[in-house]
Amino acid sequence: MEVAILTVGDEVLAGDTTNTNATWLAGQLSDRGVRVVRILTVPDDHAVIRDTVTEWRAAFDAVVITGGLGGTHDDVTADAVAEAFGRDLTVDPSVREDVIETVAAYRDRNPELVEAHDIDLDVDAWASLPEGSRPLINPEGLCPGCVIENVYVFPGVPDEMKALFELVAGEFGGDTVSTTLYTPQPEGSMVDALAGVRERFDVTVGSYPNSETANRLKVTGTDPAAVAAAVDWLRDRVEIVDD
Structure with a gap:
């Protein structure tokens, strides 16, 4: 099984964030007998992500992407992946419900912080995933991941990425x-x-x-x-x- 790892983020390219995600993923995959054949970091650029996914999903058995998910202006990964497959973004009811519950729990734990900063999230922006993908509910944070055919998409926060990888780890294996x-x-x-x-x-x-x-x-x-x-x-x- 040949797998390529794509990490997304201007902050990684700028040296502001160490790319521990790629190292951890490569180790986890190699331990399962998988051959990691590419590791690439790209900016938060819709076209670059789309074109890389389009090329890699046809070239390798699986593509693992981490980073660029969420509802802020530079979170373009989900939309870019959807376009690579010729699909729209949609909101799964179970994903929306999980995002609502996660936000509510955060508000309960941090009422003063929420009030001071007037936090009001666009739930659908955080819950949107490529149409027809398999949602991966995030047990460690707000943003879900997903699987669409042979492409696995995880958030960039290391604890969240690791938690979502564990949900699908059994789908990776090889004889190396x-x-x-x-x-x-x-x-x-x-x-x-x-x-x-x-x-x-x-x-x-x-x-x-x-x-x-x-x-x-x-x-x-x-x-x-x-x-x-x-x-x-x-x-x-x-x-x-x-x-």
Whole structure:
């Protein structure tokens, strides 16, 4: 299963917000045997989001999007995804009810704040999702997510994104396996060994230098036996230490 991750937000591109969502999602997907083949951050730009979703939904098994959902002026993801599928935005009654209940609970908890700032949300703006999508009710916040065919759309708030991913985590799976090794050897001293293991086994090997701890080698493939054989071959040629 090949999956692409799209994060949306001007604040991420500006460096104001660290893109922890993409890192967390990639780890969760990889742990399930999924091959993450793209990670891209785009601005809150309707056309860019629409065009990326249009291209990616046809190219990959699934697309995971996080960010740009809600009812503020720069929340354009839901509308862009809807247009990528040639659909309108609609409001599911169950989603509207959940948004109303979430707002009411917030008002009850923060009466002084609500009164001081005259908070009056447009419920439908926050509840709108692409027509025909499967709503994902948000247990951690206001804005829902959704699934439309092979595209999964989550809010950008990390706790909310994680909660909604858990609702659909079982829909992601694959046969990719990997083993990570650690070595004190400098990367330049392993050139022949890394080339040799790639030639002999149907695996990929990532080499990740780290000046503070041991360098990391990650052996990945779809055949567990091939991965195990490649790891054994490397152990005979590279100094390996416990992690």
